[in-house]
Amino acid sequence: MNKKIVLILAAVLMITALPAQNEMYLNLKKVFVSGTITDKTEVIEKAAEYPGAERLIADGLSFADTNASLFDNEQPMISLAAKAVQNADKCDGAETYNLVMNIFQKFSDSSVRQAAFNYLLKTKRTSDKTASIIENYAVTLLNERNDDEGHLLSCIAVLDKIHSNTSFRVLFDYASSPYLSDEVKSAALAAMNRLTDVYRISMLSIITDSPVPNKLSALQMILENEMNSDILRAEAAESALSTSIIHAGDTFDSSLIDLQMMALAELRRLSWTKSASLAADFFSVARSEFEAGNLLPGQFIEVIESVKELSVVKAGTLFTDYLNYINANVENGLSCSVPVVLAVISSLGSLGDKVAFDALLYVSYVSYPDEVILASREALARLKW
Secondary structure, eight states: OOHHHHHHHHHHHHHHHHHHHHHHHHHHHHHHHHSOHHHHHHHHHHHTTSTTOTHHHHHHHHHHHHHHHHHTTOHHHHHHHHHHHHTGGGGOSHHHHHHHHHHHHHOOOHHHHHHHHHHHHHOSOOOHHHHHHHHHHHHHHHHTTOOOHHHHHHHHHHHHHHTOGGGHHHHHHHHTOSSSOHHHHHHHHHHHHTOHHHHHHHHHHHHHHSOHHHHHHHHHHHHHOTTSOHHHHHHHHHHHHHHHHHHTTSSOOHHHHHHHHHHHHHHHHTTOGGGHHHHHHHHHHHHHHHHTTSSOHHHHHHHHHHHHHHOHHHHHHHHHHHHHHHHHHHHTTOOOOHHHHHHHHHHHHHHTOGGGHHHHHHGGGSOOOHHHHHHHHHHHHTOOO
């Protein structure tokens, strides 16, 4: 059979099938117009199975949009709206898209909104208005501590697909939430990381302007993102350490200490000597925190080591002043942390700054353990004249 005959037969079959399709459509249309809401829902389901009857799905969307307020989210109308939205991709177009978004806003039931998510993930259409609508809904879900993981993941997937820069903050809030599962947080973080146009400025803004727990989350995200440059990591760490100094006088917060230590450790890892003055300023803050019992000896020793490496010019004077302070306390019968004293003395020896001479020499005249006195003598021998 040649190609021309096959085409003719196919055309004949299509023409002969049209009356049957039209009859099916008309029968379904009659039921839709005259039937109950439940009947209409069944018509929408059947219309999805028959070519040419897709117009009834659009009729269902329009009916749900127009009459939503009359039925005040009653179950039959919810079922109709959900069924219509579930099949909206079969009659996709600008009008369908607008109807789905109208229904999303008018129906609070999660089954309707989940159906809308599924449609939005299929359609090629999108808009800035849609991004705003979904972002607001995402905030509501988070504030309500919604635990429907599948629904939350769909919400994130829609925001990821729309790819609007305005979604950055809500995605960050999802990624840093202590109430969400690791899977949901990971999905939000991945979507947020893909907003590359605003990633840097948004993350640095969070570190600068947000509460301490958010600062800590932002810094951690930046440091864990392998795609980030060392320059961005250093910028973030500097900003975090700088802003932590401002908050240092506030009520004690363990997350503030975590922020300080993470930022300082990163600057040390990068050997970011541009932060020399900042590191020197932070030493005074850390000293106060240690003396108040908010910083553990091990943490304070890390600060001493970091400041020694980052702020070579100022560290000698800072550590000398601190050793003089410790010497005076011990001389007056007060206790001291031996590991911390040893770290200060060792750092002074490494720096070799002769400004430390008197303070190191005086150690021998105070009631320190032998190991401290021995360390001070070794440090004295390393001073540069």
